[in-house]
Structures are given as C-alpha cells and as structure tokens.
Amino acid sequence: WVTQKIKQTDVDGRVKIRMTVAPDRNRWRVKVPATAEYKRVRTPVKTFAVQAKETESATPPFPSISASQIAANKAWARVYILNAYGWGDDQWVALEQLWTRESGWNHLAVNPTSGATGIPQALPGDKMASAGTDWKTNPQTQIKWGASYIKGRYTDPLGAWAHFKAKNWY
16 A cells, blocks of 8 residues: 655645545545645645545555455355345345445455454454454454444444445444
8 A cells, every 4th residue: 555645735835735645445545634724725635635546556455365255255245144134135235335345355354554354344353253263364254243243233234334424434
C-alpha cells in the first residue's frame, strides 16, 4: 500500500494544506487537519484524492487467494447462514456485499492500518478464537464467527450492511 504525505496550496497559492492520502481497502482515505483553510479549498483536496486513486497502484500486504477459493468461501457461507440462522437470499446479498467490501472474501486478509483480520475483518483478529483455534487460516471458522457477531450486534446481515453503508464500518 502506498501512503503519500502531501502539501497543497489553494488556487491563489496562499494556503498550504498538509494531508495524508492512503488506501483503505478499495477506496482512498484523505486525512486533513480541520482548519478554516481546509474548508476554503475542500473541492481541490477531494479532487486530488480521486486522482491519486486512479494513478497509484497498490499491492495488498497479505497473500492473495484464488478465485476458486473465494467462490468456495462464498458457497460455504451461503449454506451455513441458511442452515445456522435461517437467513435467506436477501440476507445473503447483504452479507456477500459486506464481506466483499471488507476483505474480498479473502480469509488471509489483514487491514494494514487497523490490523482487522480475515473475511469478517475482526478487530482484533484473535476474537475469532471463540469459534475455533484455526481462526487465522480456516475460512469456515471465520465465517462462523462473523455470522455470530452480526447476529449478536445487528440481528442480521441486512442490519450490518445498513450500518456499514451509513458509517463505513460494522
């Protein structure tokens, strides 16, 4: 992942802005000091963030997995949530979208900023040990833990997805 520290001036060249541009999974995050100067040049800052996403390439700091492994993780999860929780198609769509955004269904995923781990991006990752000692490497253990977490905190994947869309985390 590439993180850039940037100084930027406003259109007249008077105000210097210091910001950090860093990738956050598949989107870019911009941290800017909350100052009056920032408010005056908000549009140029946002424009730059979009341009940075298009021009920078990033390699995830964790091993990639095959498309067939991703498909297997999704297939197992779909059957599991139906059998364990009775969550049907609408819940599956929400869960599939949520975990695609969180980890791309990669059970080896680790967020380089927060340290969140696995398919459900548990933070800290070792919370998943309650579902099995193989939580670091077993996608089924991670899916079981993630579904249980969603049930306990949001009732179902639709609730978790709604929260994620509103807050960008769940």
